Each structure stands twice: as C-alpha cells, then as structure tokens.
Amino acid sequence: MGTFKIEGGHQLKGKIQPQGAKNEALQILCAVLLTPELVTINNIPDIVDVNKLISLLKKLGVKVEKLAKGSYTFKADNVDLDYLESDQFKIDGRGLRGSIMIVGPLLARFGRGYIPKPGGDKIGRRRLDTHFEGLIKLGAKFGYSKEEQFYGVEAKRLKGTYMLLEEASVTGTANILMAAVLAEGQTTIYNAACEPYLQQLCKMLNRMGAKISGVGSNMLIVDGVDSLGGTEHRMLPDMIEIGSWIGLAAMTKSELTITNVSWNDLGIIPETFRKLGITVEKQGDDIHIPAHTDGYEIQSFIDGSILTISDAPWPGFTPDLLSIILVVATQARGSVLIHQKMFESRLFFVDKLIDMGAKIILCDPHRATVIGHDYKSTLKATTMTSPDIRAGVSLLIAALSAKGTSTIQNIEQIDRGYENIDERLRAIGARIERIN
Known part of the structure; x- marks a missing residue:
C-alpha cells in the first residue's frame, strides 16, 4: 500500500494542466x-x-x-x-x-x-x-x-x-x-x-x-x-481536477494558472468558489488564481443567512467537488453549510480534518457546518488514510496547507482519479514524496 509524505505550509507557483476527464x-x-x-x-x-x-x-x-x-x-x-x-x-x-x-x-x-x-x-x-x-x-x-x-x-x-x-x-x-x-x-x-x-x-x-x-x-x-x-x-479537461486546483491555490495562498480548462463546460463551478471569497479570473481559456495572502471571505445569502452549498444534477454543482469546497472552507472567514444530498457516506472523512484542528460540525450523514479559521489557526499535520478519490484529494490539499509533515495512506484511491499527482504537484513547488 502506497503512502504520500507531505511537508505542508509552503506556497506554490506556476501553471498546471488538467488531465482528460x-x-x-x-x-x-x-x-x-x-x-x-x-x-x-x-x-x-x-x-x-x-x-x-x-x-x-x-x-x-x-x-x-x-x-x-x-x-x-x-x-x-x-x-x-x-x-x-x-x-x-x-x-x-x-x-x-x-x-x-x-x-x-x-x-x-x-x-x-x-x-x-x-x-x-x-x-x-x-x-x-x-x-x-x-x-x-x-x-x-x-x-x-x-x-x-x-x-x-x-x-x-x-x-x-x-x-x-x-x-x-x-x-x-x-x-x-x-x-x-x-x-x-x-x-x-x-x-x-x-x-x-x-x-x-x-x-x-x-x-x-x-x-x-x-x-x-x-x-x-x-x-x-x-x-x-x-x-x-x-476528451474534455477534467472539471473535478480543475476545481481541486482552485481549492489548492486558495488553501496554500498560492498563485496558480490552470491552463486549457474549457470554460464553457465548467458551469457554476467558478462561481461557487467565488462564493467562498476566492478570486477566479478568466484569462482566455485559462483560470488564474492570485495568491490570497489576506485570506478569503465566505458570502452570506441576501437575507444574511448562512451560505449553503449543495450538490445537484447538472447544471447544478457536482457532488464530486463538495469535499474540496468543505476543506477550503476550513480556512475561510465565515461559515458555510455543506449539504451532500446524493451519497450518505461521503462526509465521513471530516473526522480527519477535525483531528487536524478544523472546526466542523457533522450535523448528520448529509450535512456539515464549517466554521472557518481565517488562517488565525493553521491545520496541524497528522497521519490519515484516503477513503475515496475525492476525499483523498481533499485531505491532500489539507496536508499541503498544514503546519508540519503529514502522511496519507491508501493513496491508490487517489491514483484511481488523478494522473501522476505527486509529480505534477512537485513541478509547482509542493513538497510531496511517494513511498511504496
């Protein structure tokens, strides 16, 4: 069983090309x-x-x-x-x-x-x-x-x-x-x-x-x-990977450009990240994420109530990115309710984030409330296991932003959906090592 060893807390920089979908x-x-x-x-x-x-x-x-x-x-x-x-x-x-x-x-x-x-x-x-x-x-x-x-x-x-x-x-x-x-x-x-x-x-x-x-x-x-x-x-570029890189840039306060994203096929994905306060800039067919050195602030609804992000069939928000949204919210200013409607076991990975110091209330198998740290308290490194593809990448993003060295086991789950992810992350400055 493979393991990733990740030294977190470093800013990344550069361009990254999404894989085929x-x-x-x-x-x-x-x-x-x-x-x-x-x-x-x-x-x-x-x-x-x-x-x-x-x-x-x-x-x-x-x-x-x-x-x-x-x-x-x-x-x-x-x-x-x-x-x-x-x-x-x-x-x-x-x-x-x-x-x-x-x-x-x-x-x-x-x-x-x-x-x-x-x-x-x-x-x-x-x-x-x-x-x-x-x-x-x-x-x-x-x-x-x-x-x-x-x-x-x-x-x-x-x-x-x-x-x-x-x-x-x-x-x-x-x-x-x-x-x-x-x-x-x-x-x-x-x-x-x-x-x-x-x-x-x-x-x-x-x-x-x-x-x-x-x-x-x-x-x-x-x-x-x-x-x-x-x-x-x-094949189109993978919209789930594109969303993952947006979240990674925000969490690590990094300036990244995601190239050749096929903007017309992204639906409400960019706007959903903007609701978390993340700047998502369109540059031709690329996405540019500037370094969020001052953090990012979650919007509220017009009546002032807490923002809710939920999944829905297209053109609604894809359920595969809710795990990414959840982990990104842990360092935002403000709070958000994540409502995973389609799968009743997909939020159970939040216990790993709580161990890292995240403020998350798991309301039930389908809903979690996240209270953002606003970087006043960084996540702490830990040892964890990837339960599925999307949760695994969410934990990887958390580890790259955390203080200290983390390990993620069962990375075969991540390899099921992300091509040579460790090599591609190292190319933009991540300190990640694969141990077999």
Whole structure:
C-alpha cells in the first residue's frame, strides 16, 4: 500500500494542466463496443480506473493500440462474448464502477450483456436500478444471480420507447443511450442527465452515425440506426481536477494558472468558489488564481443567512467537488453549510480534518457546518488514510496547507482519479514524496 509524505505550509507557483476527464473517459471507452470500425480517442487520462477499463476491453477481444501519451485506437471487430460468462470476467468486472456501462453497448450490438456487481468508491449506496429499468423498457429480459451478484440482460432486438428516468443518473443515461442508438424506432429519454461529459458522448455517437437530438437538455430523442461507424474523439479537461486546483491555490495562498480548462463546460463551478471569497479570473481559456495572502471571505445569502452549498444534477454543482469546497472552507472567514444530498457516506472523512484542528460540525450523514479559521489557526499535520478519490484529494490539499509533515495512506484511491499527482504537484513547488 502506497503512502504520500507531505511537508505542508509552503506556497506554490506556476501553471498546471488538467488531465482528460475521468468520468467522460469511462463512458467514451465503453462506446467503442458499438462498432466494428476503428475509433481513435485522444486525451485519455493515465489513471487506475481508466486503465482497468482499457484492460477489460482488451480481454473482451477489442484491439487496442497506443499511439502516443493519452491517444489510443480501438477496434471491436472480434468481440469474445464467451469471456462475459467466464469466472475471470466476474473478477475483472468488479474492479471498477465504470464497467457497468459496457452492458448497454453489448446488449444493443450483440443481444446480450452481463456484469458482476461493480466496485468503486465506498461513499454510500449506488444502485443500478436506473440502468436496468431503462434497458428493460427497451425490450431486454433481465436476470440476476443473488449468490454470485451477477447481472444479465438479453434481447434479440431492442425497440424504441418513451421513458421517464427516476433519477438523472449520468452513467444510467449513458448506458441507456448507447443501447437506444441501435434500437428499432424512436426512443425518448426524459429526465436524462445533461452533464458536459454526457453531451460529449452524444456528439461522438452522432459522428459515428447515430441520430440523437436534444443534446444538452434533459430530454434526449434517439432515432435508432442499424449500425455505427468509426470516429475520432478528444476528451474534455477534467472539471473535478480543475476545481481541486482552485481549492489548492486558495488553501496554500498560492498563485496558480490552470491552463486549457474549457470554460464553457465548467458551469457554476467558478462561481461557487467565488462564493467562498476566492478570486477566479478568466484569462482566455485559462483560470488564474492570485495568491490570497489576506485570506478569503465566505458570502452570506441576501437575507444574511448562512451560505449553503449543495450538490445537484447538472447544471447544478457536482457532488464530486463538495469535499474540496468543505476543506477550503476550513480556512475561510465565515461559515458555510455543506449539504451532500446524493451519497450518505461521503462526509465521513471530516473526522480527519477535525483531528487536524478544523472546526466542523457533522450535523448528520448529509450535512456539515464549517466554521472557518481565517488562517488565525493553521491545520496541524497528522497521519490519515484516503477513503475515496475525492476525499483523498481533499485531505491532500489539507496536508499541503498544514503546519508540519503529514502522511496519507491508501493513496491508490487517489491514483484511481488523478494522473501522476505527486509529480505534477512537485513541478509547482509542493513538497510531496511517494513511498511504496
């Protein structure tokens, strides 16, 4: 198990380039199964979860060739469907949450798709009902082995239909969408997720020959086609990484420039950090964060009540950045209520911040009130363990701002979502060492 050793309390300076988007990559990579033709994908992040999915595609028989750093070709012209029923697949498929999105493409193109109960972050219940209820509405027959926790769907030909999703699940929408593009007739998906990464998937599928309208809205209209062709696609920069670097700059009183952020796809992320008093400057397609040597002050609502920051489906604030917002608030002037609506275990990492001296009241599994120190009392170094990707990076930011030397264990969780994070942080002046 790897460990980061971090000497905190140092200002950073320089430019940092965000990696390709993790959550987009997991969708886009599954979409290569929809065609036997060549698909080229660029700006793929070199992270554990994405590499696991690429390995899974190889075992399925997809021909994968690395062209350069972050650029690959995929050709799914000889998919090994027998692998789906092997014992090895039941092990491999459990390795990451994103594996669930191979089911829709396999079902649509080959008439059957299987998956063991997938893994991922331990942040609370993450049910799969939206995925399978949508596929059933398209005409699939659903099966589940409780003993093996193994799911399966089969259909000779999917048929388009109208469906209203119970929740605007990003991965659920992606899975259903990838099945619907090869279904017979028209499919309407209402209450669809509309994140930029889902929009990217729609645009890619349309370039492959799909007929999807309503892209960017919560109602997608899909006219099924008989087959799809090859294409080339480039990932957006990772908005969660961009938010992480904004928070890092503020907490360490550092001047940082985050380059090539695709401003138009950031939604309310910059404005949410501004509500904490952080200066977020637009310079072309870059974000510049000046050194907050005098700190930053949390806004109140117009009536003077305490600011509340909560997560919501896009275009609301992404839940993946609430952990970052929470840790950044620990050194602000003022107080804020963090309301994590979607996952009931995601705030449990705050006990580590409290150990470091943060003033946080965990109201219940979903809400925490943060009373900022305004740098009058710095966080203290400690030893901690990363519970999931986003909490792990939040603890890393806390450690970089803290007085003394901290250690973070179980950094494999951080590596699942952040590419070479220690090397990239050292390049802007961080004192961080990886110990294996």
